[in-house]
Amino acid sequence: xxxxxxxxxxxxxxxxxxxxxxxxxxxxxxxxxxxxxxxxxxxxxxxxxxxxxxxxxxxxxxxxxxxxxxxxxxxxxxxxxxxxxxxxxxxxxxxxxx
Amino acid sequence: xxxxxxxxxxxxxxxxxxxxxxxxxxxxxxxxxxxxxxxxxxxxxxxxxxxxxxxxxxxxxxxxxxxxxxxxxxxxxxxxxxxxxxxxxxxxxxxxxxxxxxxxxxxxxxxxxxxxxxxxxxxxxxxxxxxxxxxxxxxxxxxxxxxxxxxxxxxxxxxxxxxxxxxxxxxxxxxxxxxxxxxxxxxxxxxxxxxxxxxxxxxxxxxxxxxxxxxxxxxxxxxxxxxxxxxxxxxxxxxxxxx
Amino acid sequence: xxxxxxxxxxxxxxxxxxxxxxxxxxxxxxxxxxxxxxxxxxxxxxxxxxxxxxxxxxxxxxxxxxxxxxxxxxxxxxxxxxxxxxxxxxxxxxxxxxxxxxxxxxxxxxxxxxxxxxxxxxxxxxxxxxxxxxxxxxxxxxxxxxxxxxxxxxxxxxxxxxxxxxxxxxxxxxxxxxxxxxxxxxxxxxxxxxxxxxxxxxxxxxxxxxxxxxxxxxxxxxxxxxxxxxxxxxxxxxxxxxxxxxxxxxxxxxxxxxxxxxxxxxxxxxxxxxxxxxxxxxxxxxxxxxxxxxxxxxxxxxxxxxxxxxxxxxxxxxxxxxxxxxxxxxxxxxxxxxxxxxxxxxxxxxxxxxxxxxxxxxxxxxxxxxxxxxxxxx
Numbered sequence: 001x002x003x004x005x006x007x008x009x010x011x012x013x014x015x016x017x018x019x020x021x022x023x024x025x026x027x028x029x030x031x032x033x034x035x036x037x038x039x040x041x042x043x044x045x046x047x048x049x050x051x052x053x054x055x056x057x058x059x060x061x062x063x064x065x066x067x068x069x070x071x072x073x074x075x076x077x078x079x080x081x082x083x084x085x086x087x088x089x090x091x092x093x094x095x096x097x098x
Numbered sequence: 099x100x101x102x103x104x105x106x107x108x109x110x111x112x113x114x115x116x117x118x119x120x121x122x123x124x125x126x127x128x129x130x131x132x133x134x135x136x137x138x139x140x141x142x143x144x145x146x147x148x149x150x151x152x153x154x155x156x157x158x159x160x161x162x163x164x165x166x167x168x169x170x171x172x173x174x175x176x177x178x179x180x181x182x183x184x185x186x187x188x189x190x191x192x193x194x195x196x197x198x199x200x201x202x203x204x205x206x207x208x209x210x211x212x213x214x215x216x217x218x219x220x221x222x223x224x225x226x227x228x229x230x231x232x233x234x235x236x237x238x239x240x241x242x243x244x245x246x247x248x249x250x251x252x253x254x255x256x257x258x259x260x261x262x263x264x265x266x267x268x269x270x271x272x273x274x275x276x277x278x279x280x281x282x283x284x285x286x287x288x289x290x291x292x293x294x295x296x297x298x299x300x301x302x303x304x305x306x307x308x309x310x311x312x313x314x315x316x317x318x319x320x321x322x323x324x325x326x327x328x329x330x331x332x333x334x335x336x337x338x339x340x341x
Numbered sequence: 342x343x344x345x346x347x348x349x350x351x352x353x354x355x356x357x358x359x360x361x362x363x364x365x366x367x368x369x370x371x372x373x374x375x376x377x378x379x380x381x382x383x384x385x386x387x388x389x390x391x392x393x394x395x396x397x398x399x400x401x402x403x404x405x406x407x408x409x410x411x412x413x414x415x416x417x418x419x420x421x422x423x424x425x426x427x428x429x430x431x432x433x434x435x436x437x438x439x440x441x442x443x444x445x446x447x448x449x450x451x452x453x454x455x456x457x458x459x460x461x462x463x464x465x466x467x468x469x470x471x472x473x474x475x476x477x478x479x480x481x482x483x484x485x486x487x488x489x490x491x492x493x494x495x496x497x498x499x500x501x502x503x504x505x506x507x508x509x510x511x512x513x514x515x516x517x518x519x520x521x522x523x524x525x526x527x528x529x530x531x532x533x534x535x536x537x538x539x540x541x542x543x544x545x546x547x548x549x550x551x552x553x554x555x556x557x558x559x560x561x562x563x564x565x566x567x568x569x570x571x572x573x574x575x576x577x578x579x580x581x582x583x584x585x586x587x588x589x590x591x592x593x594x595x596x597x598x599x600x601x602x603x604x605x606x607x608x609x610x611x612x613x614x615x616x617x618x619x620x621x622x623x624x625x626x627x628x629x630x631x632x633x634x635x636x637x638x639x640x641x642x643x644x645x646x647x648x649x650x651x652x653x654x655x656x657x658x659x660x661x662x663x664x665x666x667x668x669x670x671x672x673x674x675x676x677x678x679x680x681x682x683x684x685x686x687x688x689x690x691x692x693x694x695x696x697x698x699x700x701x702x703x704x705x706x707x708x709x710x711x712x713x714x715x716x717x718x719x
Contacts, residue, residue: 025679195620225344
């Protein structure tokens, strides 16, 4: 078997895998449809406003309901949205034990 | 077959370190003969070889080829004479690839790659089918007693084997002219004489052979048809012939 | 067979043979490359899918939420406000909402306590989100102990656990009756946390919001479009942040690749000289280098993107989980629905394959234009 043919086969397999993954994506979209509708119902009946992704603090739990700039408050040691964040260290009780 | 008239090759033209490697050489190389360029190192043999082999262009003078019909030239009748002095690189490469086979002093094999792959190298860009190239390469390896080494990496070969691989590579495109630069420099006397036997067989097959060497085994060999002596980039007076 | 195709195949054959010579070096280069593509593709897939999920769900969110501010902070809002707002023309319904946060000191988790607006909840009984159930090891009919703001220990019967599909929106919820909520937080009756306002004509939302602020200057209406925009921004921002941080890695890789290619080793230079001397044209040498770049970068692109897809959509991005989780105790276990656009793939392709291939070819250019007799003269 020529190396160039092997490489072509490799690329072909990758392309097929891409197609298969896109197909899998479609399949999942269909399968997840019921769950999505259930979630939409839940959001409607409970009047939810936010994703439950970040439950650590109230301004992260309800990003859209927090004070104007609160959504951009960040992990104390991460790069900060506001320049002041690089100068003010987090209050002691909030620091993580190293 | 190859005619050089008043050919000069200078390097670093116009700079302070300009030097002329070949000066005012006029020479004809005859078909199906063995021509040896003889002279001490630094006499301009290699530069002259590269000019003959269309590897470089002369600074001044003309080089003409006859009996060579490149694919891009329309087919016509009779012998054409081709002035290669001013051809663009593309065409020059095409001529070089089909008309000349080169055997270098350092063998110039590509390390890490198999013997077979090395022999096939010059034929790859032509767009020939790989099967055909492989078949030709295997036949050549067979001829030079290297069939068993086809998958070996070239750096593991002995000097004699490496040279035979280089020869096989020079022959892969079935050239009209074989050009060898100091072919015996890295060989012992026995291998050098074996090389000259090979040269004789090439001539018998109708190939033109041009060798640059200062090795007596080469230039004193009985099969040498023409001896050209060089010194300081010029033809030594005795051998100089009119263009 | 077509000659030019055959030429490509012949040269590709040799490219691969020569790449395989330095197996260790080239494979480790490929591995780093795959990893970079993998991370960038993962970030892109993850944030796009999450954003889409958020937009899809939150399009069902209340059209407007009205908060009352007190000294610049979110405060309880009296039912009188609800009546006043309901009287504004164009408003179809005002629903007082009761919700808040409960910090569970034993596990360190934050729960979101919520009273279903329909008033269907039974006193003494709660429904919990899957994350809460997981955190406390709860199942239906178990008891959930909570400590009230007056210091009493209160026990609630868990009626049900919300489905696992709802984790992304409801993992930390505890649904309870209004009376229980008020007792737990020691909240006076007649007050809500905020008001959900429905408007007959969505185009009048901004007008209605203006009227509300005019009538109650201490309120802050939040429109659904703002909610959606928040999420749009947050994922763009977070995704962008990741990419920016990654850029350092990408650039160092580029510099490394450039250096490797630009500082062509003496060996590589020698090889190019040999190829030229045995009859390869400059174009043939560049084709060789082109395939060299392509073979590495195409492989890296394909494998990186495939791995990223599996990582994000099959295994739910375990590599990003710690970053998203932060200090949170409750983290939703969710599976993202695959969402890949050809445009995304195209952008990834141009960000990864093209620069590397160019970085391989360009430096070889000069080496490839050397005189063929250079190899003889060395």
